[in-house]
Amino acid sequence: MTKPDGLQAIEKPLASLPATIRNLILEHFRALTKYEPVIGIMGKTGAGKSSLCNSLFAGNITPVSDVTACTREALYFRLYNGNHSLVLVDLPGVGESEIRDEKYKALYRNILPELDLIIWVIKADDRALAVDENFYRHVLGNSFQNKVLFVINQADKTEPCHEWNSANNQPSPQQIANLALKFHDITRLLQPINPICAISVKTNWNITEMVELMVESLPDKSTSPLSAQLHSHLRSERVKETARNDFGNAAGGILDVVASLPVVSRPVKSLIHQIRDAVVSIARCVWDFFF
Numbered sequence: 001m002t003k004p005d006g007l008q009a010i011e012k013p014l015a016s017l018p019a020t021i022r023n024l025i026l027e028h029f030r031a032l033t034k035y036e037p038v039i040g041i042m043g044k045t046g047a048g049k050s051s052l053c054n055s056l057f058a059g060n061i062t063p064v065s066d067v068t069a070c071t072r073e074a075l076y077f078r079l080y081n082g083n084h085s086l087v088l089v090d091l092p093g094v095g096e097s098e099i100r101d102e103k104y105k106a107l108y109r110n111i112l113p114e115l116d117l118i119i120w121v122i123k124a125d126d127r128a129l130a131v132d133e134n135f136y137r138h139v140l141g142n143s144f145q146n147k148v149l150f151v152i153n154q155a156d157k158t159e160p161c162h163e164w165n166s167a168n169n170q171p172s173p174q175q176i177a178n179l180a181l182k183f184h185d186i187t188r189l190l191q192p193i194n195p196i197c198a199i200s201v202k203t204n205w206n207i208t209e210m211v212e213l214m215v216e217s218l219p220d221k222s223t224s225p226l227s228a229q230l231h232s233h234l235r236s237e238r239v240k241e242t243a244r245n246d247f248g249n250a251a252g253g254i255l256d257v258v259a260s261l262p263v264v265s266r267p268v269k270s271l272i273h274q275i276r277d278a279v280v281s282i283a284r285c286v287w288d289f290f291f
Contacts, residue, residue: 006289037222042091043121084228152198220246251283
């Protein structure tokens, strides 16, 4: 079976709508297929932010703005992979000093609204979480905590680190127990909305599971273009299924927005509602055409 032209397939159920409404929906749909997610990466120095990004994304990285050796500003990078792009924002790590943290609070508050997700990297052997708790509660607050995915990195350094099973690339039972305590501490202090995950970038342990949680934590419009940036071995069936379903949900959301416009007459609103399920189903079917 040949793969259908994605836009032509979407256009078919829209044929009964007035041309202006049909073109408006198609315009929004094209924007959805070209959406550029913005992902923030934060964590203290040495948490492994850069190595994590390299392990996740296959796209070619280009600085969006001039990058100097100073990491005390947010650094923007654009990743290109085929027809899709993704922006990574390297946020300066907190906890360096009280003076700098005060400056970072203003910086974070300005950037937070533009981010689709924040990957907050915490070292497995870092026991000082007071600064993280302060920023999470008082800088992110209730408005942005849903955007955070806490990632415990360097799980291979969890004590007793000499027990890491190199042959099977797995933590020992005692390391698993200590990681569970780390999960408990973060949950108790921060009460995160999204699930916590533990990984080891160095040993490539649990990266696929982390990617699946990351995709499930994103807004519907962001999952598909982000999945297109992942290394191919990380595009698991669970990742693709989540992205495909979210793409359909986002397409349905476009019709909901257009139907809610005051200029749309009641009969046209009714038509939009009638074709909504068909558009969602078709969008999921043609997902591979776009991503």
